[in-house]
Amino acid sequence: MLSLDAIAPVIDLDAMRAKLSEGGCKSSACGSSAKPDDMDPAVWERIKDHPCYSEEAHHYFARMHVAVAPACNIQCNYCNRKYDCANESRPGVVSEKLTPDQALRKVIAVANEVPQLSVLGIAGPGDACYDWKRTKATFEAVSAEIPDVKLCISTNGLALPDHVDELAAMNVDHVTITINMVDPEIGAKIYPWIFYQHRRWTGVEASRILHERQMQGLEMLTARGILTKINSVMIPGVNDDHLVEVNRWVKERGAFLHNVMPLISEAEHGTHFGLTGQRGPTAMELKALQDRLDGGAKLMRHCRQCRADAVGLLGEDRGQEFTLDQLPEVVSYDPAKREAYREVVARERGDHVAAKSVADAAVRAAVTGGSMLVAVATKGGGRVNEHFGHAREFQVYEASPKGIVFVGHRKVDQYCMGGFGEDATLTGVIAALEGVDVVLCAKIGDCPKDDLAAAGIRASDDHAHDYIETAILALVAETFGAALEPMTA
Amino acid sequence: MAFQIVSSQCTACGACEFECPSGAIKFKGETYIIDAKKCTECEGAFDTQQCAQVCPVPKTCIPLKH
Numbered sequence A: 001m002l003s004l005d006a007i008a009p010v011i012d013l014d015a016m017r018a019k020l021s022e023g024g025c026k027s028s029a030c031g032s033s034a035k036p037d038d039m040d041p042a043v044w045e046r047i048k049d050h051p052c053y054s055e056e057a058h059h060y061f062a063r064m065h066v067a068v069a070p071a072c073n074i075q076c077n078y079c080n081r082k083y084d085c086a087n088e089s090r091p092g093v094v095s096e097k098l099t100p101d102q103a104l105r106k107v108i109a110v111a112n113e114v115p116q117l118s119v120l121g122i123a124g125p126g127d128a129c130y131d132w133k134r135t136k137a138t139f140e141a142v143s144a145e146i147p148d149v150k151l152c153i154s155t156n157g158l159a160l161p162d163h164v165d166e167l168a169a170m171n172v173d174h175v176t177i178t179i180n181m182v183d184p185e186i187g188a189k190i191y192p193w194i195f196y197q198h199r200r201w202t203g204v205e206a207s208r209i210l211h212e213r214q215m216q217g218l219e220m221l222t223a224r225g226i227l228t229k230i231n232s233v234m235i236p237g238v239n240d241d242h243l244v245e246v247n248r249w250v251k252e253r254g255a256f257l258h259n260v261m262p263l264i265s266e267a268e269h270g271t272h273f274g275l276t277g278q279r280g281p282t283a284m285e286l287k288a289l290q291d292r293l294d295g296g297a298k299l300m301r302h303c304r305q306c307r308a309d310a311v312g313l314l315g316e317d318r319g320q321e322f323t324l325d326q327l328p329e330v331v332s333y334d335p336a337k338r339e340a341y342r343e344v345v346a347r348e349r350g351d352h353v354a355a356k357s358v359a360d361a362a363v364r365a366a367v368t369g370g371s372m373l374v375a376v377a378t379k380g381g382g383r384v385n386e387h388f389g390h391a392r393e394f395q396v397y398e399a400s401p402k403g404i405v406f407v408g409h410r411k412v413d414q415y416c417m418g419g420f421g422e423d424a425t426l427t428g429v430i431a432a433l434e435g436v437d438v439v440l441c442a443k444i445g446d447c448p449k450d451d452l453a454a455a456g457i458r459a460s461d462d463h464a465h466d467y468i469e470t471a472i473l474a475l476v477a478e479t480f481g482a483a484l485e486p487m488t489a
Numbered sequence B: 001m002a003f004q005i006v007s008s009q010c011t012a013c014g015a016c017e018f019e020c021p022s023g024a025i026k027f028k029g030e031t032y033i034i035d036a037k038k039c040t041e042c043e044g045a046f047d048t049q050q051c052a053q054v055c056p057v058p059k060t061c062i063p064l065k066h
Helices: A013-022 A041-047 A100-113 A132-145 A164-169 A203-223 A243-252 A272-276 A283-293 A336-366 A423-432 A446-454 A468-480 B015-019 B050-054
Strands: A062-065 A117-122 A150-155 A174-178 A193-196 A199-202 A227-234 A257-262 A311-313 A372-376 A393-400 A403-411 A438-440 A458-460 B003-005 B025-028 B031-034 B061-063
Touching: A041 A227, A062 A100, A100 A117, A100 A132, A100 A336, A117 A132, A132 A150, A164 A203, A174 A203, A193 A203, A199 A203, A199 B050, A203 A227, A227 A243, A227 A283, A243 A257, A243 A283, A257 A283, A283 A403, A336 A403, A336 A468, A372 A468, A393 A468, A403 A468, A423 A446, A438 A468, A446 A458, B003 B031, B003 B050, B015 B025, B015 B050, B050 B061
Parallel strands: A062 A117, A117 A150, A150 A174, A174 A227, A227 A257, A372 A438, A438 A458
Antiparallel strands: A062 A311, A193 A199, A372 A393, A393 A403, B003 B061, B025 B031
């Protein structure tokens, strides 16, 4: 069996080719296109290597952000511009700001070392469209060196309409707009001020301008065929119900994906919401809202709310390996590793999609009611391949009459530190797994397994290294018997 | 008259630099500074001081004290 797990850490080209030649796929679909059944081929071609736009791609491809655009034209109540911490993982946080020249050096160094790299984003800590000169200089320099890296930006939308034509000209075909409201009265609770046309606007007036610019920007992107993802921050009691309305508006205007993210508001982050005690939603509240939105604009559920300088697969951050002081003074791009990795992935991926579609159809056919939530420890490649104690997050899937659907992830503190499990951490892990029925991992000790069982969560390492969906099908079968009796909630 | 930046509070985002109509703001060391000789307080260009309007940290871009 060809395991991507075995290949990903290998960055020696010959070794990678040798692994590939070992070959051996489990299904006849090996090597075929990995396109999911429900996707337009033209759209699939544009998102298939983008970890943020394709849930399927996020198992295989990595993104990096360069923090070249620190200036912002909006104040948000969930953002504190003074905050910076290497251990924090959340948007807006960055360890060092880069000039466009430094960013180019970093992108080349990462492209040489991280073969999974497919996407370069500029996502803050400021606004990429407002701090436009630096965004543009960076994109132009990078695409001259590495033409096949996909470029994307994240923006609050206020300055977006001014730059849509330039974005299109630079082949930026993925844009994320953060839209938290369509009702300026609600916006006034989220945005204390905006800077627009050389002055500061406050209150409902500020949010009205922002709303109009966001809708205009989205419509302009759609008209030019640029794929647009909408990010919304779910703020309980402020805009949670309202996001149903936001979803409707953005879908009507052609948004490709809607990503509802939980508010992060610890007091120590020093944000307005953090200091005023505004809480974020629980994992189950977030899921309930996402379920309500299902059927509107397609939902993204695999977002990790990564740092503005994150590097690597979603769910991992290798940013600290590529700080300026660790970069070579002179770098030159070597495409060999990225090309070899793509060959391997093209093959593995066809196999995975085939296995996934078999498992999904079997669950769909067999399960007539109820659902089962399964948390999976994985380090990529779409497989159950991480030890319980080493997991920094669990990917959560739901098996129901709709088949096997990815519903989100739960971040946890690593339970196992240097071989010893910490009981206090395990309590935190169990709390983070609220609502989950079964945990799948590559390995788990008896002790944590018993503690999970006492909390009503079954843990199993019987399906180690299987594809996630294949493992879940096996779980459904063993739980409900060969006849696959209907599940109960 | 001129404005000044309280360097201990400056996040070095640089928004003030590109909003300044007189080219009075430059990055120096770890912060942005305003050249008092060049600063016009935006008189004749805008109704309000652009640096103070765009600065994300309260009370960080303020009138120069003598």
